[in-house]
Amino acid sequence: MIEAYQYSLNDxxxxxxxxxxxxxxxxxxxxxxxxRRGAPHELARVLxxxxxxxxxxxxxxxxxxxxxxYRSFHAAARRTIKENASTGPRSVRWEPAPAEWPVKLSGKAxxxxxxxxxxxxxxxxxxxxxxxxxHTGARESPIETLEE
Numbered sequence: 001m002i003e004a005y006q007y008s009l010n011d012x013x014x015x016x017x018x019x020x021x022x023x024x025x026x027x028x029x030x031x032x033x034x035x036r037r038g039a040p041h042e043l044a045r046v047l048x049x050x051x052x053x054x055x056x057x058x059x060x061x062x063x064x065x066x067x068x069x070y071r072s073f074h075a076a077a078r079r080t081i082k083e084n085a086s087t088g089p090r091s092v093r094w095e096p097a098p099a100e101w102p103v104k105l106s107g108k109a110x111x112x113x114x115x116x117x118x119x120x121x122x123x124x125x126x127x128x129x130x131x132x133x134x135h136t137g138a139r140e141s142p143i144e145t146l147e148e
Contacts, residue, residue, distance in 0.1 A: 004057060005061075037080065
């Protein structure tokens, strides 16, 4: 079983819910994912991309009792959460955004490369620390990226 935690960044706007970070550590390697809807599903996609064998994913939300179990994080990686003004939150099939979509909106990614030209992968234990984890206070490494 993989134990993961999720927490809110409290960056909500009138148009969007707040961002959530889901993170876990497997065999000393830290993995994390960010999403406004379905951070555990996004984390599942990161774990699948990293080649982690399928297992139960238990997600705890900081500040709340209990947990949610996903019997197969490989199956969870194929789903996401969708909601709008006329329907409440629901699980739907995940489809990646078109590669050209971020480029049309912003042109350049924050790291200077073209937006949409890289994919999230696990955090490398050798990367320099950049932020503190709210549940442990430990410093973490940034998510590395890989050319597609």
